[in-house]
Amino acid sequence: xTTLMISxxxxxxxxxxxxxxxxxxxxxLMFVQGGQSFIFTLPGNEMQKTMIVNTVGRKWDLxxxxxxxxxxxxxxxxxxxxxxxxxxxxxxxIAILFSFILQAVAYEFRSKPGNVFGQKTFDIxxxxxxxxxxxxxxxxxxxxxxxxxxxxxxxNRVTWASSWYGLExxxxxxxxxxxxxxFYLARVNGLLYIINSVDDEDLKARSLKKLLPNSILFxxxxxxxxIAILFSxxxxxxxxxxxxxxEKYKYLHNLIQMPLxxxxxxxxxxxxxxxxxxxxxxxxxGAIWCTSIGTILAVFxxxxxxxFNNTSFYPSSHxxxxxxxxxxxxxxxxxxxxxxxxxxxxxxxIAYIWYAWKxxxxxxxxxxxxxxxEHKY
Amino acid sequence: xxxxxxxxxxxxxRAQFALTAIYHWLxxxxxxxxxxxxxxxxxxxxxxxxxxxKKITRFWMTxxxxxxxxxxxxxxxxxxxxxxxxSNYSWFVGDIFGAPLAVEGIVAFFLESxxxxxxxxxxxxxxxxxxxxxxxxxxxxxxLSALWILVANGWMQNPVGxxxxxxxxxxxxxxxxxxxxNQVAVDKFLHTISSGFLLASVFVLGISAWFLLKxxxxxxxxRSMLVASVFxxxxxxxxxxxxxxxxxxxxxxxxxxFAAMEALTEGKTNAGLVAFGVLxxxxxxxxxxxxxxxxxxxxxxxxxxxxxxxxxxxxxxxxIDLVHGNRDRNIMSFDEKKTRGELARKTLxxxxxxxxxxxxxxxxxxxxxxxxxxxxxxxxxxxxxxSVEKAEDLIPDLSGTFYSFHLMVILGFAxxxxxxxxxxxxxxxTIEKARWFLWLCLLSIPLPYIASELGWVxxxxxxxxxxxxxxxxxxxxxxxxxxxxxxxxFFIFAALFTTLLIAEVSIMVKQIKSGPKH
Numbered sequence: 024x025t026t027l028m029i030s031x032x033x034x035x036x037x038x039x040x041x042x043x044x045x046x047x048x049x050x051x052l053m054f055v056q057g058g059q060s061f062i063f064t065l066p067g068n069e070m071q072k073t074m075i076v077n078t079v080g081r082k083w084d085l086x087x088x089x090x091x092x093x094x095x096x097x098x099x100x101x102x103x104x105x106x107x108x109x110x111x112x113x114x115x116x117i118a119i120l121f122s123f124i125l126q127a128v129a130y131e132f133r134s135k136p137g138n139v140f141g142q143k144t145f146d147i148x149x150x151x152x153x154x155x156x157x158x159x160x161x162x163x164x165x166x167x168x169x170x171x172x173x174x175x176x177x178x179n180r181v182t183w184a185s186s187w188y189g190l191e192x193x194x195x196x197x198x199x200x201x202x203x204x205x206f207y208l209a210r211v212n213g214l215l216y217i218i219n220s221v222d223d224e225d226l227k228a229r230s231l232k233k234l235l236p237n238s239i240l241f242x243x244x245x246x247x248x249x250i251a252i253l254f255s256x257x258x259x260x261x262x263x264x265x266x267x268x269x270e271k272y273k274y275l276h277n278l279i280q281m282p283l284x285x286x287x288x289x290x291x292x293x294x295x296x297x298x299x300x301x302x303x304x305x306x307x308x309g310a311i312w313c314t315s316i317g318t319i320l321a322v323f324x325x326x327x328x329x330x331f332n333n334t335s336f337y338p339s340s341h342x343x344x345x346x347x348x349x350x351x352x353x354x355x356x357x358x359x360x361x362x363x364x365x366x367x368x369x370x371x372x373i374a375y376i377w378y379a380w381k382x383x384x385x386x387x388x389x390x391x392x393x394x395x396x397e398h399k400y
Numbered sequence: 401x402x403x404x405x406x407x408x409x410x411x412x413x414r415a416q417f418a419l420t421a422i423y424h425w426l427x428x429x430x431x432x433x434x435x436x437x438x439x440x441x442x443x444x445x446x447x448x449x450x451x452x453x454k455k456i457t458r459f460w461m462t463x464x465x466x467x468x469x470x471x472x473x474x475x476x477x478x479x480x481x482x483x484x485x486x487s488n489y490s491w492f493v494g495d496i497f498g499a500p501l502a503v504e505g506i507v508a509f510f511l512e513s514x515x516x517x518x519x520x521x522x523x524x525x526x527x528x529x530x531x532x533x534x535x536x537x538x539x540x541x542x543x544l545s546a547l548w549i550l551v552a553n554g555w556m557q558n559p560v561g562x563x564x565x566x567x568x569x570x571x572x573x574x575x576x577x578x579x580x581x582n583q584v585a586v587d588k589f590l591h592t593i594s595s596g597f598l599l600a601s602v603f604v605l606g607i608s609a610w611f612l613l614k615x616x617x618x619x620x621x622x623r624s625m626l627v628a629s630v631f632x633x634x635x636x637x638x639x640x641x642x643x644x645x646x647x648x649x650x651x652x653x654x655x656x657x658f659a660a661m662e663a664l665t666e667g668k669t670n671a672g673l674v675a676f677g678v679l680x681x682x683x684x685x686x687x688x689x690x691x692x693x694x695x696x697x698x699x700x701x702x703x704x705x706x707x708x709x710x711x712x713x714x715x716x717x718x719x720i721d722l723v724h725g726n727r728d729r730n731i732m733s734f735d736e737k738k739t740r741g742e743l744a745r746k747t748l749x750x751x752x753x754x755x756x757x758x759x760x761x762x763x764x765x766x767x768x769x770x771x772x773x774x775x776x777x778x779x780x781x782x783x784x785x786x787s788v789e790k791a792e793d794l795i796p797d798l799s800g801t802f803y804s805f806h807l808m809v810i811l812g813f814a815x816x817x818x819x820x821x822x823x824x825x826x827x828x829x830t831i832e833k834a835r836w837f838l839w840l841c842l843l844s845i846p847l848p849y850i851a852s853e854l855g856w857v858x859x860x861x862x863x864x865x866x867x868x869x870x871x872x873x874x875x876x877x878x879x880x881x882x883x884x885x886x887x888x889x890f891f892i893f894a895a896l897f898t899t900l901l902i903a904e905v906s907i908m909v910k911q912i913k914s915g916p917k918h
Contacts, residue, residue: 081517085510085517087472087513088513091475094479094504098482098494102498103494105494106483106487109483116483117889120477121892123476124474124896124900127469130471131470178824188885354495354572355573358572362577377479379534397524
C-alpha cells in the first residue's frame with residue numbers, strides 16, 4: 024500500500040467525485056420522500072394510500088442508508104466540512120435529522136395495532152419528512168454556491184456568525200429556489216416511480232394528473248437557481264496560495280472550462296425533460312428511468328461545479344479566507360488512500376442492490392397483494 | 401482550548417449525547433441478537449420444511465422489524481451529533497474517526513438495508529434459498545454495523561495508529577490495521593455483540609414463557625425457548641470471556657477507569673477482587689473531591705492482582721497513585737503530565753505563530769519536533785492534560801463507575817443460570833409445569849437491558865474527563881454554539897424519543913398478544 028504512488032491531490036479529487044456520486048443517488052432516491060408528500064392528496068381511497076405507502080416505502084431504508092453513508096463519507100474524506108457545517112448550521116441539520124427520525128418509524132408503525140397515536144399521526148410524519156427532507160437538503164446544498172456565515176480560527180474551530188445557526192440560509196432566495204427545486208423533483212420522481220410500480224389504472228391516472236403541475240413547479244425554481252448561480256459571483260481559490268476571492272460568473276466559467284461537466288449537466292437536464300415528455304405526452308410507464316438517470320447526472324454535475332476548477336465548495340460569506348476547498352478540508356493522504364481501497368467494493372454493493380431491487384420489483388404492487396395477510400406498511 | 405466554552409453548554413451537549421445513546425442502545429442489542437435468532441429459525445425451516453418453523457420465524461421477524469425501525473431512527477442522530485455537538489472533536493480526530501463510519505455505511509448499512517426489504521416482503525417474491533440468504537445477510541450486516549462504530553469508540557478509549565500533524569492541528573491515521581485491531585476495539589466489539597445476543601435470547605425466553613403461562617402456542621414457545629437458550633448460553637460464555645479480556649485491557653490503557661471500577665482508592669499488592677460492596681464517602685479527598693470507602697464488601701483475595709498481571713503480588717495502582725503519582729511504582733503525577741501537556745500545547749502555538757509570521761526556519765524546526773518519537777511519547781501523549789484544570793477533574797464518578805460495573809457483572813452471571821435452567825426444564829419436559837420459572841423468565845426481560853445500558857454507563861462515565869484518552873477532554877471537544885440551542889434540542893429529542901418508545905412498546909405488546917399467525 025505504501026509503495027503505491029498516488030498524489031494527495033488525486034485522492035482529494037477522487038473523494039469529491041465519490042461524495043458527489045452519493046449525493047446524486049441520494050437526490051434520486053428521494054423519490055421516496057416525494058411519494059410520501061402525496062400521502063393525503065394523491066390517493067382516492069384507503070387502499071390506494073396503502074399502495075402508495077408500500078410502493079415507495081419498500082425503498083425508504085435505501086434512501087436513509089444513502090444519506091447516512093453520504094454523511095459518513097463526507098466525515099471521512101472532508102472532516103473539516105463535517106465539523107464546520109454540522110457544528111455551525113446546527114438548526115438546519117437538526118431539522119433534517121428530525122424529519123428522518125419521523126420517517127424511520129412511521130412506515131413500520133403506521134398500520135400496526137396499538138400504535139397509540141393512530142395511523143394519521145404517522146402519515147403526518149411521512150408528509151413532514153416528505154416535505155422537509157428534500158426542501159432543507161436542497162437549501163443546505165445551495166449554500167455551497169451562495170456561502171455561509173462562519174469563520175475558522177488557527178486550530179480550525181468554527182464560530183458561526185449568525186445566531187440562527189444555519190436557518191438564515193432561507194433568507195437567500197437562491198437557496199430557497201434550490202430547496203424548492205429538489206422538493207418538486209422528488210415529487211416528480213415519486214409520481215413516476217408510482218406510475219411504474221403499481222398495477223392500478225386509477226392510481227396511475229391520478230399520478231399522471233399531478234405530474235404536469237409538479238413538473239412546472241420543479242422547472243421554474245430549478246431554472247431560476249441555475250441562471251442566478253451562473254450569472255452571479257462565485258468563490259474562486261488561488262491554487263498556489265489557497266486564498267479565496269470573489270470572481271464574476273465563476274460557475275459559468277467552471278461550466279465552460281470543464282466541458283465534460285457541461286456535457287454531463289446537459290445530458291442530465293435533457294434526460295429529465297425527456298422523461299417528463301415521455302410520461303406526460305406518450306404515457307410511458309418507465310419514464311422514471313429517464314428522469315432518474317437525468318437526476319443523477321445533473322446533481323453530479325452541480326457538485327462538480329461546486330468543488331472542482333479551483334472553487335471553494337463550502338464558502339464563507341462572512342470570512343472569505345475561512346472558506347473550505349477540497350484541498351484544505353480533506354483527510355490526510357493515508358486516510359484517503361485507505362478509504363480508496365474500501366471504495367473499490369462500491370460496484371459490488373451497487374450490483375447486489377440492483378439484483379435485490381430487480382428481484383423485488385419484478386411484480387407490480389397490486390390490490391390483491393395488499394389484501395394478503397402478509398407484512399405490509 | 402476551553403477558554404470560551406461555557407459549562408452549561410458542555411453539560412447539555414453531554415446530556416444530549418447520553419440521551420441519544422441510551423435510547424439508541426435500548427433497541428440496538430435486540431436487533432443484533434434477534435437477527436441471528438431469526439436466521440437460525442429460518443434455517444431450521446428451510447432444512448426441515450416444517451411450516452411450524454416458518455410460523456415461528458415470521459413471528460419473531462415481525463418483532464424484529466418494529467424494533468429495527470426505531471433503532472435506525474435514533475442511530476442517525478448519533479452519527480450526526482459528532483458534527484453538530486462535537487465539532488472540535490470531529491476535526492481533531494476526523495481523519496481517523498470518519499473512516500470507520502464511512503466503511504460502516506458502505507459495507508454494513510447497505511447490506512442491511514438492501515436485504516431487509518427482501519426479508520420482510522420477499523416471502524412470495526424470491527426463492528426460499530435467496531430469502532434465507534437475505535435473512536443471514538441482514539444479521540451479518542447488523543453486526544458489522546456494530547463493528548465499525550465500536551472500532552471508532554475503541555479508538556477514543558485507546559488512541560493508536562495515528563500521528564499529530566501540527567499543520568492541520570489534528571491527529572492523522574498512519575496505520576488502519578492498528579486502528580481496526582486495537583485491543584480495546586476487538587474486546588468491545590465481541591463483548592457488545594455477545595451482550596446483544598444474550599439480551600435477545602432473554603427476550604425470546606421471556607415472551608415464550610408468557611405464552612406458556614397463558615397456555616397458548618405450546619409448541620411454538622418451547623421451540624423458541626430451545627433456540628434462545630442454546631444461543632443464549634453460548635453468547636453468555638462469549639460475553640464473560642470478552643468481559644474479562646476487556647477489564648484486563650482497561651487496566652493497562654485506562655488505569656483510572658479501572659481503579660474506579662474497583663473503587664480502589666490506594667494502590668496495593670495482593671489486591672482483592674470485589675465481588676460486591678456498598679460504598680460510603682471517604683475522609684480522603686483529592687482537591688475538593690471526596691473519595692470512596694467500603695461500608696462492606698465481599699472480596700476475593702489476590703484476584704485483582706492476578707487478573708491484571710497474572711501475579712498475586714503484582715501492584716494495582718489506586719486512584720490516589722494515579723493522580724498524585726507514585727515514584728516507587730514509576731507512576732507519573734497529574735502535575736507532571738499537565739506540565740508536559742502544556743509544553744506540547746505551547747510548541748503547537750509557537751508553530752502556529754511561526755506560520756502566521758512567516759518565520760519558516762522556526763516553523764520547520766518545530767514541525768520536526770512533532771515528528772520526533774520521543775516528543776510524542778514523552779510530551780504529546782499528555783496533550784489533553786493542558787486543558788484539565790485540577791487534579792480531581794481526572795477522577796470519574798466513582799459510585800457510578802463502581803456500581804454500573806458490578807451490577808452488570810452480577811446480572812451477566814445470573815443469565816447463565818437462567819439459560820442453563822431453561823435447558824434443564826426443556827430436556828426434562830417440565831418447563832410448562834414450572835410456573836415459577838416461567839414467571840422468572842418473563843420478569844427477567846428488563847434485566848439484560850439494564851445490564852447492557854450499565855455497560856455503556858461504565859464505558860463512558862469511567863473515561864471522563866476524556867473524550868479521547870489523555871489527548872482531548874470533553875470540554876475541549878464541544879461545538880461552540882449557544883447553549884440555548886442545545887437545551888432546546890435536548891428537550892425536543894427527549895420528547896420525541898419518549899413518545900416513540902411508548903408507541904414501540906405498545907405495538908410490541910399488541911403483536912405479542914396476537915401471537916404467531918397460523
